[in-house]
Amino acid sequence: MSPKPQRRLAINGFGRIGRCFLRALHETGKADQLQVVLINEPAEAESIAYLARFDSTHGRFPGTVRSVSGGLEVNGRCIALTHAKAPEEVDWRHYDIDLLVECSGRYTRRAQIERFLAAGCPRLLLSQPAQGASDVDATVVFGLNHDQLTGRERILSSASCTTNAIVPVLKLLHDAYGVEHALLTTLHSLMNDQPVLDGYHHHTDLRCMRSAMQSLIPVSTGLARGVARLLPELTGRVEAKAIRVPVINVSAVDLVASLAKPATAEEINTLLKEAAIGRFPGLLAYSDDPHASVDFIHNPHSAIVDGCQTRMSGARLANVMVWFDNEWGYVNRMIDLVESL
Ligand SMILES: NC(=O)c1ccc[n+]([C@@H]2O[C@H](COP(=O)([O-])OP(=O)(O)OC[C@H]3O[C@@H](n4cnc5c(N)ncnc54)[C@H](OP(=O)(O)O)[C@@H]3O)[C@@H](O)[C@H]2O)c1
Incomplete structure (x- = not known):
């Protein structure tokens, strides 16, 4: 070639x-x-x-x-x-x-x-994601839908770092077990839109005026909307919330999903582990090691599944956790996307 x-x-x-x-x-x-x-x-x-x-x-x-x-x-x-x-x-x-x-x-x-x-x-x-889906010509998560681009799009969005992290996992779970409903909680590292000490930021979310270093701060998130943009089959079935945490980088998503078909934690881990080398190589990784977030600084994957944290409550309520370097993983997907254009 x-x-x-x-x-x-x-x-x-x-x-x-x-x-x-x-x-x-x-x-x-x-x-x-x-x-x-x-x-x-x-x-x-x-x-x-x-x-x-x-x-x-x-x-x-x-x-x-x-x-x-x-x-x-x-x-x-x-x-x-x-x-x-x-x-x-x-x-x-x-x-x-x-x-x-x-x-x-x-x-x-x-x-x-x-x-x-x-x-x-x-x-x-x-x-970043645009305000509405029609504000751009395409919202793209590399590895999921970049091959659907026609080449005529002039305004592209590479979605959010969190969307890039969770969409491959949701897609895999949905294809294998059917996701009836899902709740996503993002624990996101602090960002430059927050002050070091309490301060007047011109922000629509009042809590974003609080010191980024001192608190866990719940903030508004468009993640549910972002997921539906990429996985329209899950429209209306996903809710999300986000908490900014006082670390300078690396975030996590805690996913809870009710499944149409029964599963075990081992089966889900096997599915995600295999996808890390099969369906989503370079995007998804899997680890069974006992991690803390700092382990993933400078990790280029969109998401790393923490196999130790997978849980089932009964046979159909699944809980999966992924880590992601919200900066480094994301820019690497942007580069993959630019390269593919
Ligand atoms: N950080 C992450 O983990 C992450 C991950 C994925 C996506 N994103 C998204 O990427 C975007 C940037 O985030 P960031 O964390 O890189 O923010 P950032 O560190 O604040 O960087 C934004 C930069 O753009 C500059 N800027 C402001 N207005 C501008 C203008 N009109 N023209 C050109 N430059 C301008 C800013 O300057 P001033 O500081 O002087 O305003 C600042 O240097 C956001 O939409 C964010 O949601 C961030």
């Missing part, structure tokens, strides 16, 4: 996800094939170079990063930098990009997203 042509990419918003995306391209040896030529981030160049070099979660950048005139030099290659806060303020055409990877999280409605297209971006991929 002939190699895919080189792609020219831009990143909008160089925060946790934007920086991890660039770094994962370098760590996976794909930075030549998927070449980032422009980063648009409001922060100034020295700060951008600094946070790209030193990362409290993932460690030092593997290679060299320095701020140079007009840009950022990463492993010897120059990436242009702009510092705009609006799509219209960047001359995207000038950089001849094939795809914009939108990682600011600020654009969730079609009318807002289309401003990038009008400003000269040929195509874009959001690092």
Whole structure:
């Protein structure tokens, strides 16, 4: 098979996800094939170079990063930098990009997203779910539905990190046993939309104004909606809640599902273990070791099933737990998706 042509990419918003995306391209040896030529981030160049070099979660950048005139030099290659806060303020055409990877999280409605297209971006991929399914041309979980893309979609979303983590497991359980109803509880690491100490954040969820370091904080979540977008057969049968926990990275989903057919914990573990090498290799992993969340920092899988935590209450109420590096697993799926386009 002939190699895919080189792609020219831009990143909008160089925060946790934007920086991890660039770094994962370098760590996976794909930075030549998927070449980032422009980063648009409001922060100034020295700060951008600094946070790209030193990362409290993932460690030092593997290679060299320095701020140079007009840009950022990463492993010897120059990436242009702009510092705009609006799509219209960047001359995207000038950089001849094939795809914009939108990682600011600020654009969730079609009318807002289309401003990038009008400003000269040929195509874009959001690092989050859009507000409504029709606000994008496709919501994609790599490994589940990326092969259904037609190539004509211009606005793509790679769903949420939690959706990427739980959808393969739900799909497997549903296909094998029939999921009648499911409840999902996400324990999510803190994020930059929370303050270190209590503070006035312009947020619709009041609890997001509380100190991220001090509490377990229940927050609103669109996960049930996100799952139904990917697995429409489960529409109306999934509910979800989320709790932010004071760790800097790695999250978990605790899944409770009532099954149409009886199962044992061993059978469910066998199903998920086999899928980790069969149906969802590279996406799903399985472990029987006694883990704590920190074990999964920098793990590239979408989800790691914790076999020790699988439980049954009776023959039809199943409880499964998965871990996921909400940053590193997610950007690796974004890269898989970009590579497949
Ligand atoms: N972190 C995760 O684990 C994770 C996982 C999957 C998906 N996501 C999603 O990815 C998105 C980004 O999350 P994140 O954790 O990377 O957030 P983040 O660390 O806050 O990064 C966002 C960056 O975008 C910048 N920005 C703000 N407005 C901008 C604009 N108009 N144009 C360009 N850049 C702009 C921000 O600058 P300022 O700080 O100055 O505003 C910040 O540097 C969110 O939608 C999030 O839900 C996050």
